[in-house]
Amino acid sequence: MPAAAKKVKSGSVKKTKVVPVKKTKAVPQKKTQPASTTKAEAKMPIKKPNFSKVVDCRPAGVAETGLVFTGYEVSDDGILINHKLHYDQLYTLRNGSNSKHFLGFLDGKIFGTRCPKCGDKFFPPRITCWDLTCKMEQTEWVELKPVGYVHTFTIAGWSGRSSLKRLPFVLAYGIIDGCKTAVANFLLGLDPWDAEFGMPIKVVFKPKAERLGAMVDWHFEPGDGWTPGPMTPEKERMKKMTLPVYEWVKTMKE
Amino acid sequence: MIAGATTPFDYGPTGFESIEEQAVMCLKEIQQDVPDFSLRDVDLMVYSHFSVHFGHQLCPEWIVHDHLGLVGVPQFRVENGGNTGGSALYAAWLAVKSGHHHIVPIMGWETMDSVSQSQGSEFIALASDIRYELMVGGIYPIFYAALALKWMKENNVTEEDCARIAVKNRNNAMENAKTQWYRNEHKYLTIDDVMNSRMIAYPIKKYDCCLMTRGMAAVIICDEEHAKNIAPDNYVVIDGIGLSSCTIRAGDRINIPGWTERYGEGYPDITEFAACRNAAEYAYKHAHIDNPRKQIHVAEIHDAFSTSEAQIYKALGFATRDNVAQFIRDGCAEIGGELPVNPGGGLLGYGHPVGATGLMSLTECFYQLTGMIGKKHLSKRGQIPNAEVGLINSHAGTGTSISNFILRRP
Numbered sequence: 279m280p281a282a283a284k285k286v287k288s289g290s291v292k293k294t295k296v297v298p299v300k301k302t303k304a305v306p307q308k309k310t311q312p313a314s315t316t317k318a319e320a321k322m323p324i325k326k327p328n329f330s331k332v333v334d335c336r337p338a339g340v341a342e343t344g345l346v347f348t349g350y351e352v353s354d355d356g357i358l359i360n361h362k363l364h365y366d367q368l369y370t371l372r373n374g375s376n377s378k379h380f381l382g383f384l385d386g387k388i389f390g391t392r393c394p395k396c397g398d399k400f401f402p403p404r405i406t407c408w409d410l411t412c413k414m415e416q417t418e419w420v421e422l423k424p425v426g427y428v429h430t431f432t433i434a435g436w437s438g439r440s441s442l443k444r445l446p447f448v449l450a451y452g453i454i455d456g457c458k459t460a461v462a463n464f465l466l467g468l469d470p471w472d473a474e475f476g477m478p479i480k481v482v483f484k485p486k487a488e489r490l491g492a493m494v495d496w497h498f499e500p501g502d503g504w505t506p507g508p509m510t511p512e513k514e515r516m517k518k519m520t521l522p523v524y525e526w527v528k529t530m531k532e
Numbered sequence: 533m534i535a536g537a538t539t540p541f542d543y544g545p546t547g548f549e550s551i552e553e554q555a556v557m558c559l560k561e562i563q564q565d566v567p568d569f570s571l572r573d574v575d576l577m578v579y580s581h582f583s584v585h586f587g588h589q590l591c592p593e594w595i596v597h598d599h600l601g602l603v604g605v606p607q608f609r610v611e612n613g614g615n616t617g618g619s620a621l622y623a624a625w626l627a628v629k630s631g632h633h634h635i636v637p638i639m640g641w642e643t644m645d646s647v648s649q650s651q652g653s654e655f656i657a658l659a660s661d662i663r664y665e666l667m668v669g670g671i672y673p674i675f676y677a678a679l680a681l682k683w684m685k686e687n688n689v690t691e692e693d694c695a696r697i698a699v700k701n702r703n704n705a706m707e708n709a710k711t712q713w714y715r716n717e718h719k720y721l722t723i724d725d726v727m728n729s730r731m732i733a734y735p736i737k738k739y740d741c742c743l744m745t746r747g748m749a750a751v752i753i754c755d756e757e758h759a760k761n762i763a764p765d766n767y768v769v770i771d772g773i774g775l776s777s778c779t780i781r782a783g784d785r786i787n788i789p790g791w792t793e794r795y796g797e798g799y800p801d802i803t804e805f806a807a808c809r810n811a812a813e814y815a816y817k818h819a820h821i822d823n824p825r826k827q828i829h830v831a832e833i834h835d836a837f838s839t840s841e842a843q844i845y846k847a848l849g850f851a852t853r854d855n856v857a858q859f860i861r862d863g864c865a866e867i868g869g870e871l872p873v874n875p876g877g878g879l880l881g882y883g884h885p886v887g888a889t890g891l892m893s894l895t896e897c898f899y900q901l902t903g904m905i906g907k908k909h910l911s912k913r914g915q916i917p918n919a920e921v922g923l924i925n926s927h928a929g930t931g932t933s934i935s936n937f938i939l940r941r942p
C-alpha cells in the first residue's frame with residue numbers, strides 16, 4: 279500500500295503538494311533479458327516518457343484496496359444470502375496528445391485547437407478535424423480568450439456521489455471564444471436562479487497551488503458588467519426549488 | 533419476432549436476484565407462450581448488457597449462457613449504453629437477415645441495485661466523457677435538464693406538459709404487476725405530485741426521472757419461415773430498422789459538419805435528438821412509412837426523463853415545434869389517444885435496467901401487436917385496439933446512440 283494512503287486518518291482533505299521524485303536509474307535491462315539477446319537489442323530502442331513530477335492530492339480515506347469481500351447478509355427467513363464486495367482501484371488516465379490542453383490549465387490558460395483547413399475551432403480540443411472533407415487534418419493549438427456566453431444551463435439539485443456536497447450548482451454549457459462547441463462546467467458567482475441563456479461568462483481559475491491540470495481547475499462566472507435581470511415567475515420557481523437543496527446539503531454526513 | 537418476456541423489474545431484495553435465475557424466468561415464460569420454441573433450435577445468442585460495474589463481473593453473459601446449457605452455441609454481447617437493447621436487436625436482425633442464423637434469442641439485463649443510487653448515477657455517468665463532463669459534477673439528469681430547458685423554451689413546452697407525460701407513463705404502469713412502479717411506489721400520480729416533487733436538475737424533478745432497476749428481458753428473433761412454423765398465429769415482422777449516432781458530449785453537436793450536411797445549419801443545436809430523427813428516417817423508409825403520426829398505432833419509447841419523451845415525439849416526427857405542446861395537452865399519447873406512447877409504462881413506470889430496457893419496450897410492443905396485453909397485464913385497459921404497426925425506440929448517452937424499429941403484424 280502506498281505510504282500516502284496509509285498515513286491519512288483525519289477527515290480533512292490533504293493539501294496539494296508536489297512530490298519531486300528522484301530520478302531513478304534506468305532499470306538494468308540485462309537481468310530481464312534472455313541470455314541470447316544481443317547488446318544492440320538490449321538497449322531500449324524506444325524512448326518512453328518519464329514522469330518525475332507527481333502531484334498527489336488524494337483526499338482522506340481514499341485507498342486502493344483492490345477486491346475485498348467485506349461480509350455477507352442473510353434474510354430473516356434464512357433463505358437468502360448476499361455477499362458484500364468492495365473494490366477500489368487507482369487509474370492512470372493518459373492524455374497523450376490532449377496534454378497541452380490540460381497542462382494549460384496548470385498555467386491558467388485555455389488551449390483549444392483549430393483546423394488549419396476549414397478554421398473550425400474546438401474546445402474541448404480535437405487533435406484532428408471533425409469535418410470528413412478535411413480528412414483528419416491535424417489541428418493546431420490556439421490559446422483561447424477566457425470569455426464566452428451561456429448556451430444552456432440547469433440548476434443541479436442532485437448529483438453523483440462525489441459531487442453531492444457541491445450542490446446546488448449551475449451547470450452551464452458555455453461557448454468560449456467563438457468555438458464551434460460548447461463545454462459544460464460550473465457557473466458560480468451568482469444565485470443559481472439568476473442564470474440566463476446567452477449571458478456573458480468568463481473563465482475563472484482556481485489559485486495556482488490548487489490546480490490539478492483538469493477541468494475542475496476552473497469554472498465559469500458571469501462576465502464583467504453583467505447584472506442579474508429582474509425576478510420573474512420562472513426565477514421564483516427556480517428559487518423555491520433550489521433553497522431546500524442548500525438545507526439538505528447541510529444535513530449531509532461527512 | 534415470436535416472443536418476449538421480462539422478469540418483474542424491481543429494486544432491492546426480491547429473492548430472484550441471480551442473473552441465471554432471471555434468465556430462466558424469462559425463458560420459461562416464453563416457453564409457455566410458445567410451446568414449440570426450444571432452446572435446442574437456437575443457433576446464435578445475442579446478449580444485451582450495459583455496465584459490468586454493477587455486477588462487478590466481466591462477461592456475465594458467459595454465466596447465463598452456460599447455465600442454460602448452451603455450450604457450442606455461438607454468442608456475443610452487445611453494449612451500447614442506453615441503446616444496448618436496441619443495438620442487440622439490430623445485431624440479431626442483421627444476423628437473421630444475412631441468412632447465416634435462423635433463431636436468435638436476445639437476453640438483456642442490468643443489476644443496478646448492487647450499489648447505492650448516487651453511486652449508480654455515477655457509474656452510468658461513466659458513459660459521458662469522464663475527462664470533461666463527469667469531472668464537473670455532471671450526471672445524466674443534469675445533462676438532460678440543460679438540454680431540455682432550452683428545448684422546452686423553444687418549443688413552448690411547459691413543466692406541466694412534461695409532468696403530464698410522467699403521470700401518463702406511471703399510471704399506465706399500474707396495470708402491470710411486473711413494473712417497478714407497481715411493485716414499489718404503487719400509486720396513481722397527479723400532475724401536482726410531479727410538480728411538487730423535489731428538484732433533481734431544473735426543470736427535471738424526481739418524478740420526471742426514471743428509476744434505477746434490476747431486471748431482465750428476453751425476446752426471440754427468427755426468420756419468417758421459422759416464425760410460421762413455431763408461432764404461426766403469434767408473430768410480428770420487424771419491418772424497419774434504423775440506428776444512428778451523435779456526439780458523446782452534447783456541447784459538441786451544436787455545429788458539427790455531419791449534421792449540418794444532412795439537416796442544415798443550427799440543427800440539432802444542443803436540444804434536438806438528431807440521431808433519433810436520423811434513425812427514424814432509416815426505419816420509416818425501410819418500412820414505407822411517410823406519415824408516422826397516422827401510420828404508427830403504438831410506440832414504446834425511451835422516456836428516461838419525461839422531458840426526453842417530449843423531445844422524442846418531435847424527433848420521431850409525431851409532432852413539430854408548432855404542435856408538440858398541443859400533442860401532449862390533447863392527450864394524443866395517452867391510451868385512447870391518437871398515437872398512444874408507452875402504454876406499457878415506459879422507463880418511468882416499468883423501469884430502466886439498462887441492458888433490458890430496449891427489450892422490455894420491444895416486448896410490450898409485441899404484446900400490443902399480438903393482442904396479448906390482456907393476458908400479460910392486470911387488465912385489458914392498456915391494449916390498443918387493432919394495433920398493427922408499432923414503433924420502438926432505444927436511446928443512449930445524451931442522444932449519442934439511438935435506434936428505432938417498426939414492428940408490423942403480418
Ligand SMILES: [Zn+2]
Nearest residue numbers: 393396407412
Ligand atoms: Zn477542418
